[in-house]
Amino acid sequence: MIVNKYTLVLILSLITVFSVQAQRQPSIKLWPNGAPGANPNGGEEIIRIDPGSGAQVVSNVHEPSITPYIPKAGKATGVSIVIAPGGAHRELWMNHEGYDIAQKLADNGITVFILKYRLARDKNSNYTVEGHSVKDMQRAVRLVRSRASEWKIDPTKIGIMGFSAGGQVAALTDIQADSGNVEADDPVETFSSKPNFQVLVYPAWVNDITLSKSSAPAFIVGGFKDMESISTGMPKLYLKFKEVNVPAELHIYADVGHGFGFSAGTKGPHSKWVEPLIAWMFDINKIGADQISNSIK
Secondary structure, three states: OOOOHHHHHHHHHHHHHHHHHOOEOOOEEOOOOOOOOOOOOOOOOEEEEOOOOOOEEEEOOOOOEEEEEOOOOOOOOOOEEEEEOOOOOOOEEOHHHHHHHHHHHHHOOOEEEEEEOOOOOOOOOOOOHHHHHHHHHHHHHHHHHHOHHHHOOOOOOEEEEEEOHHHHHHHHHHHOOOOOOOOOOOHHHHOOOOOOEEEEEOOOOOOOOOOOOOOOOEEEEEEOOOOHHHHOHHHHHHHHHHHOOOOEEEEEEOOOOOOOOOOOOOOOHHHHOHHHHHHHHHHHOOOOHHHHHHOOO
């Protein structure tokens, strides 16, 4: 059999796809019998492909879910994170703010759950950010914690991450978290929704939030060229963490604006932001050198 360069590229691409799919698990509904307050007649999720980037963009979410990315056997560090993609509360950009970074983190021993949450500004939406989007992320944290032993994660090392609008969802999830309802009929609701750390990536609409000494440690990252409210809001947010003496780390890259996310082929200084994030996550969760050496770099 003669293999030309085009056949070789196809074979290598298929190998890459199958290796990714080996870690990505089927999605799981947050509420198997339907989310509280969901529109029963809302219809199916809408998926479109962005013509410019080829990215998958999701809208019309009425059945919030998580998609797990499980590290390969022997690579897990016990750290996990729930990721909320952004999209101005109208849609969810699933590739560079979801699937791509999930794969990168899973390759480094971090168990990832990509969240599809209800969208407050979607067409004809009756949902709200705090009443539905935040509740979805809180439920995701509870669900992950309730199944910690199954997924081989540490229930005290569960974080949250949000991009842009998802950053607002993540920040509010931490602020409004509770310890669970021990009298709830639903076993998942008995678990805490409090994250152990948070990652806020060019977070939008967070300038007015109020932090406290119980706020989770934060990693904040964004671009100097972002819109004014976000580029100046991130340093102010960092100072709020400083004021309440909660550990926080701030990275602002001069070469980029809004929405850069993470993609393997991206160039420029900002394309390297995930490396310091992983180092911070290991440090904040006290992951030792022996555990780090077992993960794939």
